[in-house]
Amino acid sequence: MKTFTPAQVVSETGFSLDTLRYYERIGLLDRIERNTAGQRRFTDRDVGWLMTIRCLRDTGMPIAEMLRFAELTRAGDHNIPERILLLEEHDRRVEEQIAHWRSRQQGVQHKIAYYRDVVKLHHFADTGDDMAEV
Amino acid sequence: MKTFTPAQVVSETGFSLDTLRYYERIGLLDRIERNTAGQRRFTDRDVGWLMTIRCLRDTGMPIAEMLRFAELTRAGDHNIPERILLLEEHDRRVEEQIAHWRSRQQGVQHKIAYYRDVVKLHHFADTGDDMAEV
C-alpha cells in the first residue's frame, strides 16, 4: 500500500509540516502511522482527508467546526445526514461571505473611480481632498 | 457642525467602541475631537473615513496596510496616484480571493453531492464510507 512522506504531503496539500503535526495533535487528523524510525507515513486516505480540510479551511471554516466534522466522520456512516447539514450550512455561509465581499469590493472600486476623477480635475483646480471624501 | 457620539458611531459603522478607541490609538483614525467632558465627538469626516475602513477591513486588508493608506491620505493630495495603486492592488487581491473561495466552495458542494449519493444508495448496500471518500 502506497504511503507518503511528510515532505510529499507538504508539497501535495500546501500545509506546512508544523501545521500537519498541529492538526494531528488537536485531533483534526487521526493518528498518522509511523515507520520503524517513528516517522510519519501518510496513506491516500490521510491525504484525501487533508484535501477536504483544505477546502473547508480555505473557505473560512474555523478549526472547531472542522473538528466537529472530523468527529462525525469518525463516528461512522449513520450520521451522514448530519454531515450533509453541516456542509450545507457552511456552503450557505460561504455564499453570503462572497456576496458580502463583492459588495464591499464595489465600495473600494467606487473609491478608485473617485480618485481617478480627482486626478483628472486636478489640472484645473485644487480639490480639497480629505479623509472623508466620497 | 454636526457631530456624533460614540454610541451613534458604533451603531452607524458596526465597529465596537473598543475597536474605535483601538483604531484611534494606533493611528488608523486621526485624533478624534473631545467635548468639555473629554468625550469623543466624531465628525462626518470621521464617520466617512470609518466607512472606508469598513470596506477595506471587510475585504481582508490587514491593519498594517490600512495604516499605510491612512498615512498617504494624511500626507495630502499629491499622492493620490499612489493611493489609487494601493487600492487597485487590493482590488485585484480581492478578486483573486473570491475566485479562490468559489473554487474551494465547489469542492465542498462536490462533497455534499457525494454524501447525498451515499445516502441514496444506503438502502441497497453498506458503503464502506471513510474519511477519504471522494
Next chain:
DNA sequence: GGTTGACCTGGAGCCCACTCCAGGTGGCAT
C-alpha cells in the same frame, strides 16, 4: 565512518486584531 538532512517530541512563543478591566468623571433623570 562521518556528515548531512529529513524527521521526531514536548513545549514555548508569536502575530493579529481586538476585548476586557479597574478605577474614575460628568451629566441627566427621579
Next chain:
DNA sequence: ATGCCACCTGGAGTGGGCTCCAGGTCAACC
C-alpha cells in the same frame, strides 16, 4: 442629592491558528 449611565484612560488579557525551538534519532550518501 442620588442613582445611573455613557463615557474616559492606560494597560493587561484573550483567542485563533499556527510557528519555532532545543535536543535527539535514524538513514543515506560520499
